[in-house]
Amino acid sequence: MSTLNLIHNTPLIFLDKISAALPGKIYAKAEHLQPGGSVKDRAAYQIILDAYENGSLKRGQTVVEMTSGNMGAGLALVCRQFGNPFIAVMSEGNSPERRKILSAFGAEIVLTKQVDGSPGMVTGADIALAVDVAKDIAHNRNAFYADQFNNPSCIRAHFNHTGPEILRDLPDADVFIASVGSGGTFVGTSKYLKSVNPDIKCIAVEPEKAAILKTGKVDDPKHIIQGTAYGLIPPHWDEALADDFITVSDEEVRDMKKRLSSDQGLYVGYSAAANAIAAQKYLLAKELALNVVTVLCDSGYKYSD
Template sequence: MQTGIATSVLELIGQTPLVDLARITRGLDGQVLAKVEFFNPGYSKKDRIALQLIEDAEASGALQKGDTVVELTSGNTGTGLAIVCAAKGYHFVAVMSRGNSPERARMMAALGAEVVLVEQSAGAIPGEVSGADLALVEARTQAIVRERNAFRADQFQLPGNARAHYLHTAAEIWQQSGGIDVFCDFIGSGGSFAGCAAYFKERDPAARCYVVEPAGAAAFEGETVSRANHKIQGGGYAMAELAQIDRGLVDGCLQVSDAIAAEMTRRLAREAGLFAGYSSGANLAAALQLLEGAERGARIAILLCDSGLKYLSGDLFGA
């Protein structure tokens, strides 16, 4: 007998809604469709890659019963891995910079993860994680993997990151929308951009895909980094190359300032009722740039990457 009862939280990952941001785009020629990834159980798109990375490792034999899983995180991948590891019975160690919002560490710990917080680099600004901060987290992560002989769920290197978005995120967007013209995405590991761009271009070679970076830290675009610290947590680490991204998928690059990303995030909440985080605002800002310029009249897809609940300790939404 078929029922509507899920057998595991893992069955709740994916199949998130796609919303037309019609109130925000009124007066503009074109459409922005937002994939609401904070409907995943860990409130972010990273639940998808967490499940893919663990299941790939199980299938290959790289991860076996009783093993420990380790990965660096800005909080979202770690939350996804904490959920997947809890459901599957693995011990998970999340390694994160103290520059990330404290809600993230608390949520991972509540889900049973062991959370290791790494101090920021000299001169760093709390709440603004730079590439230098990430390098310190990477070094600590590598050390813990060696010490514990653990499996590294490496979101920056393993192909399961992009594959999760190719197989699921992009396929869902295409099925829900009937097709899109443009995709733009704020990059961290680059997995969501790479997987979605590959899928969209396979379905329609004329589809255009744009990388989004923080203003002043657009190293992938080839610019000199003038401001490595920024508030858009979860990405923008000023990396000139990302293993996940084939540059042949990139049709252009866009930059978004902290102030504009914050403004757009607040607009999502106040005009669309969508309570999302900084990177979602960055994606919306980039989409509006395109509708007002090079992609006037286009149907643009973006991801609302995570929930605003993860930013309440900061100044994003005010007192």
């Protein structure tokens, strides 16, 4: 077995404590248990496999990507297994813990200035600058640009694996709820689930003041759900897949993050907490005994609070 065999097949955990006072049940894919610590390992692995297969990446060629950290960890560890050097371009607004992890996985790190965000809160403009820098590096160093926001491998990873794993472990899933960064997780998983059972409802999670997918506008681009909701409609987005949207506040997310660790024994990050609070809100609003599946996107260890 190699490190790469640890990617995929995460456990689907029944959140019994969180579900106790609810009419239905919440189940969560434990993506924080992936070797790179997040759901992005899946997309990273698929990007590299597909790039080798279609000839756009050669043995030993450098790989570069704009990353808020999790895709960087995934690509760093996957690239190292294949023998490709990896450069992560990231906004300095991401937590220092994330940089440490990327260095530990062997990535070269290039930091870009924040345009209008603040430490811990990365905006669309911050991301746009990091993308420009990553593209320049790809051009100047003849590197392969992974391009997670446009690369269809990110959708394929979740269509081929996350979706099938969910229905293998919970054939009577009724609802899938997930936050949206590049959109790979939501779009790829929802597409698969609906292809098998068109009655499964797929619900996107957004910060209450940056709910661009739901409202088409952003009132405040700053929120604590790092890795998601960059205040833009991601190129992967497919609005036909979203049956509804749930918005969550920073305060609700913080409270759920604490509950997940203290009550449920799951020390996970903010987007995981956003997904869990959205699942709870959905069940409370519907008042039905539904099986809701969501995603624990990453671990809590890389955040400073």
